[in-house]
Amino acid sequence: MHSFWIIFKQAFLTKARTKSFIITTLVVVASFFLLANIPNIIAAFEGDEAEENVLHVLDETAGLVPELQTQFDLMDSGIEVVPTYLTEEELQESISEGTIDDYLVLTQNGQLGARYISESANEMGSGIEIETAVQALHTALTAESLGLDDSQVGQLFMPVEFERQAISESSKSQEELSQARGLVYVLIMLIYVAVIYYPNMIAMEVATEKSSRVMEILISSVSPVKHMFAKILGIGTLGILQMMIFGLGGYFAIQTAGTDLTEGFFSVMGFSEVKISLFLFAILFFLLDYFLYAVLAALLGSLVSRTEDVQQLMLPMMILIIIGSLIAFSGISIPEAGYVTVSSFIPFFAPLVMFLRVGMLDLPLWEPLLSIGIMLVTIGILGWFGARVYRGGVLMYGSSQSLKDIRKAIRLGNNK
Amino acid sequence: MALHVEQVTKKFGDFTAVDNLSMSIEEGGMHGFLGANGAGKTTTFRMILGLLDPTHGTVRWKGKPITYSNSPEIGYLPEERGLYPKMKVEEQLVYLAQLRKMSKADAKRETAAWLERFEVPHYGQKKVEELSKGNQQKIQLIASLLHKPSLLILDEPFSGLDPVNVEMLKRAILDFQKQGATIVFSSHRMDHVEELCDDMSILDRGKVVAGGSIKKVKRSFGKLKVRLNMDADLSGLSKISGVENFTKTKDGALFQIADEDVAQVLLANAMNLGTLRHFAVEEPSLEEIFIAKVGKNHA
Numbered sequence: 001m002h003s004f005w006i007i008f009k010q011a012f013l014t015k016a017r018t019k020s021f022i023i024t025t026l027v028v029v030a031s032f033f034l035l036a037n038i039p040n041i042i043a044a045f046e047g048d049e050a051e052e053n054v055l056h057v058l059d060e061t062a063g064l065v066p067e068l069q070t071q072f073d074l075m076d077s078g079i080e081v082v083p084t085y086l087t088e089e090e091l092q093e094s095i096s097e098g099t100i101d102d103y104l105v106l107t108q109n110g111q112l113g114a115r116y117i118s119e120s121a122n123e124m125g126s127g128i129e130i131e132t133a134v135q136a137l138h139t140a141l142t143a144e145s146l147g148l149d150d151s152q153v154g155q156l157f158m159p160v161e162f163e164r165q166a167i168s169e170s171s172k173s174q175e176e177l178s179q180a181r182g183l184v185y186v187l188i189m190l191i192y193v194a195v196i197y198y199p200n201m202i203a204m205e206v207a208t209e210k211s212s213r214v215m216e217i218l219i220s221s222v223s224p225v226k227h228m229f230a231k232i233l234g235i236g237t238l239g240i241l242q243m244m245i246f247g248l249g250g251y252f253a254i255q256t257a258g259t260d261l262t263e264g265f266f267s268v269m270g271f272s273e274v275k276i277s278l279f280l281f282a283i284l285f286f287l288l289d290y291f292l293y294a295v296l297a298a299l300l301g302s303l304v305s306r307t308e309d310v311q312q313l314m315l316p317m318m319i320l321i322i323i324g325s326l327i328a329f330s331g332i333s334i335p336e337a338g339y340v341t342v343s344s345f346i347p348f349f350a351p352l353v354m355f356l357r358v359g360m361l362d363l364p365l366w367e368p369l370l371s372i373g374i375m376l377v378t379i380g381i382l383g384w385f386g387a388r389v390y391r392g393g394v395l396m397y398g399s400s401q402s403l404k405d406i407r408k409a410i411r412l413g414n415n416k
Numbered sequence: 417m418a419l420h421v422e423q424v425t426k427k428f429g430d431f432t433a434v435d436n437l438s439m440s441i442e443e444g445g446m447h448g449f450l451g452a453n454g455a456g457k458t459t460t461f462r463m464i465l466g467l468l469d470p471t472h473g474t475v476r477w478k479g480k481p482i483t484y485s486n487s488p489e490i491g492y493l494p495e496e497r498g499l500y501p502k503m504k505v506e507e508q509l510v511y512l513a514q515l516r517k518m519s520k521a522d523a524k525r526e527t528a529a530w531l532e533r534f535e536v537p538h539y540g541q542k543k544v545e546e547l548s549k550g551n552q553q554k555i556q557l558i559a560s561l562l563h564k565p566s567l568l569i570l571d572e573p574f575s576g577l578d579p580v581n582v583e584m585l586k587r588a589i590l591d592f593q594k595q596g597a598t599i600v601f602s603s604h605r606m607d608h609v610e611e612l613c614d615d616m617s618i619l620d621r622g623k624v625v626a627g628g629s630i631k632k633v634k635r636s637f638g639k640l641k642v643r644l645n646m647d648a649d650l651s652g653l654s655k656i657s658g659v660e661n662f663t664k665t666k667d668g669a670l671f672q673i674a675d676e677d678v679a680q681v682l683l684a685n686a687m688n689l690g691t692l693r694h695f696a697v698e699e700p701s702l703e704e705i706f707i708a709k710v711g712k713n714h715a
Contacts, residue, residue: 002517003514003515003517006511006514006515007515010511014503208500208501209500212497212498212499212500212501213494213496213497213498214498214499214500214508215498216467216492216494216496216498217492217494217498217512217559217560218512218515219467220465220466220467220487220490220492221484221487221488221512221515221516222484222487222515223484226484395462395467395468411429412428412468
């Protein structure tokens with residue numbers, strides 16, 4: 001056990017201290033801070049252009065501008081209404097010159113009307129806000145002329161209750177679904193990247209040790225199987241550490257950005273109603289996925305004699321991971337599709353796809369448990385098989401770079 | 417006998433890499449392993465180390481097979497240099513020693529002492545890939561014996577070294593033997609084996625074609641030679657019975673003789689022919705034995 005921890009520590013520490021690891025971690029965390037602060041950054045840029053929030057109004061009514069301002073203030077829109085006394089031609093010229101963005105013509109021919117003129121359709125977004133304000137103004141004016149009081153107006157505009165309900169038992173409510181979608185997407189992405197990144201690291205490590213022939217010294221000191229699993233565990237721990245740094249980095253990034261988790265961008269991502277269980281499942285499925293592919297990667301890494309050949313041999317494994325991710329990503333919009341359900345029980349795809357289903361649907365507990373069971377058994381079998389190949393593979397040198405060498409390696413390992 | 421290799425055979429499919437090989441080394445002995453490339457030296461070493469299991473036969477170290485439980489007693493220098501290219505020298509020496517159950521503090525202290533001995537104390541913080549081949553070889557040797565193994569297996573320890581470094585490593589290996597270690601090493605260089613070892617084995621295509629103490633091997637090989645340096649015509653001496661071969665040299669002649677008695681007869685006869693400048697009875701060198709035993713198969 002002693003030597004197991006020494007290899008474990010070595011695999012963990014030497015990788016954790018490399019420049020590439022430190023830089024990657026810092027860059028990702030920094031990008032989190034950047035992302036979280038995007039609203040603030042945009043605001044900072046926009047702050048200079050006070051013009052943005054000024055609406056020029058050409059008033060053709062009997063002085064309704066102050067009341068329009070009142071409506072904007074009620075909406076908390078921050079738009080400042082400025083009456084203009086220029087002609088429309090002059091205003092349009094100002095727009096094309098770029099001194100103003102848009103203007104509003106307010107008319108009252110028996111009924112309140114308005115025309116909104118902006119340079120391009122891009123300004124349409126604010127147009128909606130303005131329309132709402134004008135509509136509110138119209139309502140207020142009409143109510144006044146009808147002699148309604150405030151509570152009557154209130155009743156008139158009470159929104160109806162409109163609820164969506166899905167019949168399928170496993171389906172989540174529409175609201176839950178759109179909230180889950182963003183978070184599940186991000187987590188699947190994370191697991192996917194991690195499962196490509198860390199097993200690759202293992203294959204490279206093993207191939208480097210083999211090509212530099214330090215492997216012969218290592219396996220004459222400790223058994224290859226111990227060596228293999230200590231390495232997988234060491235790099236796995238490194239992976240979890242890095243993910244935790246990312247997680248904490250992301251959390252603090254959002255904290256420092258001063259934005260509320262329930263607002264804007266983050267509400268879309270579904271961070272407002274974070275379920276701890278989802279994160280636990282994410283960690284569990286990441287680990288399962290990692291171990292599955294790490295054993296495979298170590299096996300493949302043990303077959304090559306030169307580090308240059310690693311990528312070639314890893315290709316079939318990469319394709320498996322990519323197929324799994326494609327199923328998972330496509331399943332985000334249709335989590336109940338048959339092929340998604342089936343592949344959530346196929347070991348090589350299960351971690352990503354079952355996580356997707358757990359995230360998007362209300363599954364009975366036995367489904368993820370069965371899938372986890374299947375994966376554990378597969379990892380066990382692969383571990384046993386991988387250890388056999390590894391034992392022979394690390395002693396094999398020559399221009400070997402095809403999967404056929406697995407048989408040769410097992411034979412060599414068996415001779416042992 | 418500390419290391420016992422008994423009738424060991426290793427087959428890879430139809431190919432027999434090592435064929436019925438036996439050898440024994442006493443505790444504290446130094447055994448030379450000679451053989452052309454592909455003779456089975458590395459396979460034999462791997463079987464001794466327990467990396468490969470023999471198809472037949474047994475390997476015993478102090479009466480027990482070598483497994484991972486007694487691996488701390490074993491030191492190994494592989495033929496192909498095996499170190500982490502990007503790891504610092506001290507760090508990896510300590511790591512490898514720790515795997516052989518040496519404590520970190522001891523490993524650090526010993527590393528410093530060995531680097532000092534090899535006159536490269538400042539290399540501890542360098543990466544291996546920054547070192548010259550000769551210096552990498554020194555580090556490799558340190559890696560094999562840092563944890564004070566009682567059995568040291570060296571596969572081609574001197575290849576690719578300049579004569580100064582060869583001397584330095586030889587002395588280190590001899591000192592290590594004096595401390596009680598049993599050493600097996602392989603080499604292409606017969607002179608190294610001749611100089612360092614008491615016993616040796618010559619391997620040819622998996623078989624031991626000559627083995628035992630070097631003295632005995634030379635004796636049994638026979639083929640003593642007499643070197644005579646004189647100006648007279650020596651061709652008449654080739655007719656003396658017991659002279660098996662006669663070669664003219666620049667300074668006189670070289671006779672291959674059947675046994676030591678023939679040398680005396682040669683000397684007596686030569687003295688009648690004129691002034692003798694040099695007379696010597698020469699044992700066959702290992703090189704000759706090697707070429708005689710192995711060379712003809714390769715010719």
